[in-house]
Amino acid sequence: MELAQSTLFLPLFLCVLFLITQEKVLVSAKHPTKLFVFGDSFADTGNTNKSLPPGAPNSWIYPYGITFPGKPTGRFSDGLLLIDFIAEFIGVKSPPPYRPYILRKEGVVDLKFGMNFAYGGTGVFDTFTTDPNMTVQINDFQKLIKESVFTAKDLNSSAAFFFLSGNDYAFYLSNNKSLSSIPTFMTNVVNQLTFNLKRVYDLGVKKVVVTSLTPMGCLPGNTVRSLFQTCIEEVNHLVGHHNLLLQQGVAKLNTETKKSLMILDLYASFQSVLQNKGDHQGSIEFKNLLKPCCVGTSNTTRCGSVDAKGAKMYTLCEDPKSAFFWDDIHPSQQGWRAVYSALEDSLKQL
Numbered sequence: 001m002e003l004a005q006s007t008l009f010l011p012l013f014l015c016v017l018f019l020i021t022q023e024k025v026l027v028s029a030k031h032p033t034k035l036f037v038f039g040d041s042f043a044d045t046g047n048t049n050k051s052l053p054p055g056a057p058n059s060w061i062y063p064y065g066i067t068f069p070g071k072p073t074g075r076f077s078d079g080l081l082l083i084d085f086i087a088e089f090i091g092v093k094s095p096p097p098y099r100p101y102i103l104r105k106e107g108v109v110d111l112k113f114g115m116n117f118a119y120g121g122t123g124v125f126d127t128f129t130t131d132p133n134m135t136v137q138i139n140d141f142q143k144l145i146k147e148s149v150f151t152a153k154d155l156n157s158s159a160a161f162f163f164l165s166g167n168d169y170a171f172y173l174s175n176n177k178s179l180s181s182i183p184t185f186m187t188n189v190v191n192q193l194t195f196n197l198k199r200v201y202d203l204g205v206k207k208v209v210v211t212s213l214t215p216m217g218c219l220p221g222n223t224v225r226s227l228f229q230t231c232i233e234e235v236n237h238l239v240g241h242h243n244l245l246l247q248q249g250v251a252k253l254n255t256e257t258k259k260s261l262m263i264l265d266l267y268a269s270f271q272s273v274l275q276n277k278g279d280h281q282g283s284i285e286f287k288n289l290l291k292p293c294c295v296g297t298s299n300t301t302r303c304g305s306v307d308a309k310g311a312k313m314y315t316l317c318e319d320p321k322s323a324f325f326w327d328d329i330h331p332s333q334q335g336w337r338a339v340y341s342a343l344e345d346s347l348k349q350l
Contacts, residue, residue: 031090031091031092031350032090032092032157032158032159032207032350033092033113033154033157033158034092034095034112034113034114034150034154034155034157034158034159035083035086035087035090035092035094035095035113035114035116035158035159035160035161036095036114036115036116036117036141036158036159036160036161036200036205037083037095037114037115037116037117037118037160037161037163038117038118038134038137038138038141038160038161038162038163038196038200039118039122039134039137039161039162039163039164039165039211040118040119040120040121040122040123040163040164040165040167041057041059041076041118041119041120041121041165041329041330042076042081042082042118042163042164042165042211042330043081043082043083043116043118043161043163044059044074044075044076044081044097044116044118044119044120045073045074045075045081045083045084045094045095045096045097045116045118046073046074046075046096046097046099046100046116047074047097047098047099047116047117047118047119047120047131048060048074048099048119048120048121048131049099049131050074057076057120057121057302058304059072059073059074059075059076059077059120060072060074061304062304063078063294063303063304063316064076064077064078064303064304065077065078065079066078066079066320067079067320067321067332067333068080068333074097076120076326076327076329076330077326077330077331077332077333077336078293078294078320078326078332078333079320079332079333080333080336080337081333081336082163082331082336082339082340082343083116083161083163084336085336085337085340086161086340086347087113089340089344089347090159090347090350092113092114093110093112093113094113094116095113095114095115095116096109096110096111096113096115096116097115097116098115098116098117098137098140099119101115102140111149111150114150114158115141115144115150117132117137117138117140117141118137118163119131119132119137121167122134122137122167123164123166123167123168123171123189124164124168124189124192124193124196125168125171125188125189125192126171127167127168127170127171128167128170128171128174134162134192134193134196135192135196138196138199138200141200141203142203145203145204152204155203155204155205155206156204156206157206158205158206158207159205159206159207159208159209159350160197160200160201160205160207160208160209161209161210161211162193162196162197162208162209162210162211163211164193164210164211164213165213165214165329166213166214166216166239168185168189169182169185169186169189169216169242172185179234179235179238182238183238183241186238186241186242186245187245189242190242190245190246190249191249193210193246193249194246194249194250194252194253197210197250197253197261198253198256198257201253201257201260201261206260207260207262207350208257208260208261208262209261209262209263209264209350210246210250210261210262210263210264211263211264211266212242212243212246212263212264212265212266212267212268213239213242213243213246213266213267214239214266214267214270215231215236215239215267215270215271215274216235216236216239217231217232217233217234217235217236217239218231218232218236218270218274218290219325219328219329220290220291220292220295220325220327220328220329221328221329222235223290223291224328228288228290228291228292229290230290231274231290239267240267243265243267246263247263250262250263262346262349262350264343264346264347265343265346266339266343268342269339269342269343270339272342273286273289273324273335273338273339273342274289274290274324276289284334284337284338284341285322286322286323286324286334286335286338287322287323288322288323289324289325290324290325291323291325292323292325292326292327292328293316293317293320293322293323293325293326293327293332294314294315294316294317294326294327295314295315295327295328296313296314296328297313297314297315298313301313301314302314302327302328303326303327303328320332320333320334321333321334322334323335324338
């Protein structure tokens, strides 16, 4: 009798195991298998040129990458970026940067998980850098599709992420434009951005994600005026206008794309951390939320700057994990981790 029961139990157990396995396969199949990334330094994982003029923001010099992997990788942080955490959440590797793939300087590049086209300092339009703006980044993506590097099947199971940190606006103001004239320019930026989103969707990517602007008035490059004590609310108010236009543009596109676009609200997630709201941060604590870990010692120097003799012209905090911001613009790895934690519920929509 016991033998008969054991014999019956084994097929039943295998059947249940098969159903559980199939359920896991079906669930995982819903996740994007490839990520295509466009934008600027908030997402650049190694595209920016290593040879830059002195004084230019350079993510290829010490102490960038000091936390991970212990040396510069081209990321504008001491370690990982938000896109790295998003990739891990989805269950894929962070996609490789496009530039090394084209230059063929780093051997065979694994294209299994997509491609990162983001370049630090770029924008929707031309900015301070000669690196490819977002339109050119998408052109490069389209070339790979035409060359069958990525197939229709690849695109159908992929997601595209667009990161915009505000270089268009910084460049606009550098040309002696006033803050009061920015709203008109914002319409042009958002119109071009939403056009870019639709363009990538039309190429075959079924899920397209775009970030809102962060509270730029809270970036250390702005809060330095108050010795890193207070944000500039006038700037944040203008950011709100950009984000409203973006919401309207994405809502309109979603009527045409069967709700295939979503916004990652970096403004709310940054503010959640900066205002220390909610429990999402867990054990993450920051000593000074507005003061960067790595900062230049003068108005003309920045994180990583050295003089002609190689002497440091910046200061570095003792523990990057204690700082939300890494430099005058970018969060630290721990800062991005906190932002990611605040966004985790939104990312489940993927």
